[in-house]
Amino acid sequence: MESTFIVAAIALMFPLFACLYRAIRGPSATDRVISINVIASKTVAIIALISFATDETFFLDVAVVYALMGFIVTIGVAKYLEYDDVS
Amino acid sequence: MILSVFIIFFLAAGIFFFSVGTVGLLRFPDVYTRMHATTKCDTLGIGLILFGLCLHAGLSFETAKLLLIVLFVWITNPTATHVIARATYHAEARREGVKSDD
Numbered sequence: 001m002e003s004t005f006i007v008a009a010i011a012l013m014f015p016l017f018a019c020l021y022r023a024i025r026g027p028s029a030t031d032r033v034i035s036i037n038v039i040a041s042k043t044v045a046i047i048a049l050i051s052f053a054t055d056e057t058f059f060l061d062v063a064v065v066y067a068l069m070g071f072i073v074t075i076g077v078a079k080y081l082e083y084d085d086v087s
Numbered sequence: 088m089i090l091s092v093f094i095i096f097f098l099a100a101g102i103f104f105f106s107v108g109t110v111g112l113l114r115f116p117d118v119y120t121r122m123h124a125t126t127k128c129d130t131l132g133i134g135l136i137l138f139g140l141c142l143h144a145g146l147s148f149e150t151a152k153l154l155l156i157v158l159f160v161w162i163t164n165p166t167a168t169h170v171i172a173r174a175t176y177h178a179e180a181r182r183e184g185v186k187s188d189d
Contacts, residue, residue, distance in 0.1 A: 005098075019113075022121075034122055037171075045101070045105075074170070075167065078174040081178050
């Protein structure tokens with residue numbers, strides 16, 4: 001079962017790097033923000049898969065914190081886009 | 088044995104939805120349509136993958152943590168997408184000098 005999780009994590013890497021193309025080449029700042037948001041979701045899934053593949057389940061706490069950080073980044077950039085200011 | 092089949096099915100379905108969302112993000116022509124594609128990707132992809140891991144973990148503390156992640160992602164991702172869509176709409180309206188209609 002561990003090798004299944006490793007294969008699933010590797011299979012998630014390819015869409016992640018494809019999203020990186022949109023984050024670099026995106027025409028507007030909103031494209032970059034939504035592609036970084038998707039990359040954060042995929043990273044949470046990969047961290048959960050690796051934590052079960054290596055049987056170190058305290059990595060799930062890292063996944064919780066990463067989900068929180070992605071949300072805060074998205075909200076901050078959206079506020080900057082709307083008001084041209086983050087204060 | 089039958090549990091392994093279910094776990095592999097859920098993981099494969101999650102990877103499928105992530106790939107579909109990525110194709111939508113790369114190929115759709117507009118910011119709002121790209122946002123639509125990635126929201127499907129977030130909700131279904133991460134939900135199915137973490138639910139498959141829940142089946143592997145069984146009734147334990149790890150399942151509680153995984154369900155906490157799923158609940159958190161399902162609350163925050165639609166909120167984040169809504170906030171970004173609103174910000175983009177207002178910024179476009181301000182840039183083009185028209186008054187937004189909400």
